[in-house]
Amino acid sequence: MTRPGRSSGWTDCSTMDEAAREAHLDMLQDAADGPTQSFTIYESSLDKAIACGVLSVLLVVVGGWLLQATATLAAHLSAGLLMLMVVTALVFLLPGLGGLVVAEALRRRHGQRVLAVTRDTLCFANALEPVPWVTFDGFDVDQKHLTIRLMFCRSGFSTLPALTPVRFKSLAAPHAYPIAGDLQVKLWMCAPTLAGKRMDIDDLVRLLFPYLEAAQARRTLGLLYPEVEQWGRPANG
Numbered sequence: 001m002t003r004p005g006r007s008s009g010w011t012d013c014s015t016m017d018e019a020a021r022e023a024h025l026d027m028l029q030d031a032a033d034g035p036t037q038s039f040t041i042y043e044s045s046l047d048k049a050i051a052c053g054v055l056s057v058l059l060v061v062v063g064g065w066l067l068q069a070t071a072t073l074a075a076h077l078s079a080g081l082l083m084l085m086v087v088t089a090l091v092f093l094l095p096g097l098g099g100l101v102v103a104e105a106l107r108r109r110h111g112q113r114v115l116a117v118t119r120d121t122l123c124f125a126n127a128l129e130p131v132p133w134v135t136f137d138g139f140d141v142d143q144k145h146l147t148i149r150l151m152f153c154r155s156g157f158s159t160l161p162a163l164t165p166v167r168f169k170s171l172a173a174p175h176a177y178p179i180a181g182d183l184q185v186k187l188w189m190c191a192p193t194l195a196g197k198r199m200d201i202d203d204l205v206r207l208l209f210p211y212l213e214a215a216q217a218r219r220t221l222g223l224l225y226p227e228v229e230q231w232g233r234p235a236n237g
Contacts, residue, residue, distance in 0.1 A: 028221050034214020038118040042111055043174050044198060045190035048146065049106035056099030063093025106190065108172040114189055117211060124163060124176040124187065131161035133215030136185075139208065141201040148192060148201060152185045160185060 066089035074082055116123040121130035135158040142149040154160055163185075166177040176187040192199050194207070 025221075025225055028217050028225070031217035032214055032221055034119065034217070035210050036119045038116075039194060040116045041114045041192050041194055041199075043109050043114050043189055043191070044111075044193045045106045046110040048190050049103050049110060052099055052106060053103035056096045056103055059092045059096030059099060061096075063089050063091070063096055067093060102171070105172040109174065109190070112173050114174040114187065114192055117208070119211070120215065122211075124161065124185070125173055126164040126166070126170070126175040128162040128164070132158075133212055134158065134219045135161065136212065137216070139212065141204050143201045147188045147190055148204070149186060149188045150204065151179070154183050154185070 066085060070077075070082065070085040070089060073085075077085070113125050115125075116130070118130070121132055123130040135155060136152040137155040138153045140151045140153070142151070160178055160182050163176055163178070166175050170177075174187055174189055176185050178184065179186045192204060194203075199207070
């Protein structure tokens with residue numbers, strides 16, 4: 001299930017009559033006010049880490065027991081049966097060991113910052129500095145079975161923020177990374193939280209979209225009505 005968050009865009013009003021121009025300006029100013037609160041979204045992955053750890057321990061125990069039993073009975077087994085038992089033990093043991101690594105990564109991931117948001121900027125966990133909201137013209141939130149994926153779409157006039165490279169250790173942190181030829185920035189979360197409360201994809205859209213829309217409106221005001229930024233109202237208004 002996907003929930004898009006897109007700025008509606010603002011058309012050039014050079015051909016509008018004065019009443020329409022004033023209405024357009026009022027609409028932009030209302031949208032430009034936007035929210036002003038700053039907040040930080042954190043990751044919550046401890047429950048998934050525990051579940052993954054418990055399942056992995058069971059796999060390791062079963063695989064280890066089979067391997068030990070194979071070693072004990074090796075002298076009495078045919079070569080084919082011996083190989084079969086070793087392979088069966090490894091089928092349990094190797095995924096179990098891998099699962100323990102994943103569980104530890106999820107444990108470390110828990111409580112880490114996903115996004116820091118202000119009125120004008122947002123900052124990814126692995127960004128070198130905050131990036132203006134106007135860098136993006138929209139975002140999509142995608143709900144998977146175990147994760148939520150957040151994708152920001154770059155504006156045509158902007159460049160992506162500087163991000164530290166994503167490596168294997170990024171599994172233990174909600175790092176963002178570019179995709180689609182640097183046209184988007186993507187990150188995934190187990191469960192985003194705000195002030196200790198978990199959020200779903202609808203909560204994320206309701207939280208983030210007003211910031212994006214307000215930033216786009218402020219940029220449009222600066223382009224179409226530069227006098228508003230200086231005087232508060234257009235000179236002929």
